[in-house]
Amino acid sequence: MTTASATSGASSTSQLHFPDGAPRVGDTYATLEVAMDTLIQFEESRGNKLVIGQSKKDSAGMYCKVIMHCQSYQKHKTVHDMKIDPSDQRQSKSIRFECYAHYNLNWVGASEMFTLTTVVHDHTHGRNLAVGAKAPCPVPLEVKKFIQKYANKPSFSHSQIKSMLSNNFPEQELTSSQITNIMNEACSQSKRDVQELGGDFAAIIQSLQEKVANGEPWNYHLKIEETTGTVTLLWWQSPEQAALTHRYPDILVNDCAANCNHYNYPLNIGIIIDNFGNSQNAWYALQAQEDLETYRWVLQCHLQAAGEPSEVIASD
Structure with a gap:
């Protein structure tokens, strides 16, 4: 994980209580990656995991707004209907508790900086990370480019790329799903580029x-x-x-x-x-x-x- 420091700005008067070390409205970060990493580490220390809930890009395809939600922010939907199948007595579990904890990050124009405009720390549930578990952090750009470089080469498998990552970036721990997502996106982008050129x-x-x-x-x-x-x-x-x-x-x-x-x-x-x-x-x-x-x-x-x-x- 990348340790990042934030510059504290003016805090909202509506926030009456802050957990220790909590990010506040007005905190500014050098890049979106640093901002997300800082928020994820803070919530990880409280036993919670953050995910990107909504985002907005500008005409150049760059993020200008990102909302980081608690992993349990969505509302649970029942998938078992007793009217359809009365014999179905299973009680399914869900991580969705309609939690309202979230952080709004907005781009500071003419720079790479992002600032916090909304902060809600309170969760409606207990921890959703196991004790000792780590929450996945944003993948640094140089690591992402390294994966993309080999993703479209059929001679390199997922396990080989993961092994090369551990040798070249030993301090960066990525989950298998993170590597897979980057590889899939790189392959999809290559296909889009080929189609834009008129085909193979x-x-x-x-x-x-x-x-x-x-x-x-x-x-x-x-x-x-x-x-x-x-x-x-x-x-x-x-x-x-x-x-x-x-x-x-x-x-x-x-x-x-x-x-x-x-x-x-x-x-x-x-x-x-x-x-x-x-x-x-x-x-x-x-x-x-x-x-x-x-x-x-x-x-x-x-x-x-x-x-x-x-x-x-x-x-x-």
Whole structure:
């Protein structure tokens, strides 16, 4: 947890009693993260957990108002109706006690600071945190960016990211649900970005074009159906793959995985064998068809990258 200090301002005259160390109206915090962390730690010391009840963002998507409620702020709703099922005698438990304890945080314009405008300390229930339990605190921005960096890479699982977090941020304890939420949000944002670019093919092509424009020696070839404007073939390789293809042109293994994506475009993979006898992926191609003309086009792309024909070609 991050220990934060608040600058006390003028307190509301309507508040007659404050618990020891309680935040007060007018307290100002350097950032929203610091404000939330301070409030969560205070309520944790009293055995209660805070959650974000409502929030408001400005036109730029930044928080300008956040209301932190007690976890038990909602009203309990009965889910068992004796009129429907008289035999249902279960007595369900709920953390909802319609508790009115809450804190209103408002953004101080032209800065990152937030100030407390409303404070209600009194709870209508006992503690909702087990003795010794910790309430989840806001995830620091650098930790969130670290998780987002690996969330969209299929080679990194939840457990691997959690292990990397413990090595890189040993002082930051995150729950599994916090990590999962950040990973899911990162994946959702990536999908939204792709859709804004016009879809997967458009996003891939734009990324390749940007890499080449920035001086990165990526290779790619594109074939588009003239009448419909549909991409029918896309071949590409990274700078490392291009170097391997040019250095080890003798053997080419060609493997095509059919219909492994929701576009039903087979993924064609070119594989070379290096001087250690190891196979290395040399290029990739997404293709709409699996006919002779398509494979001829793909192999011509390989020939152009390698600079000379392969002595052996193996394919399934």
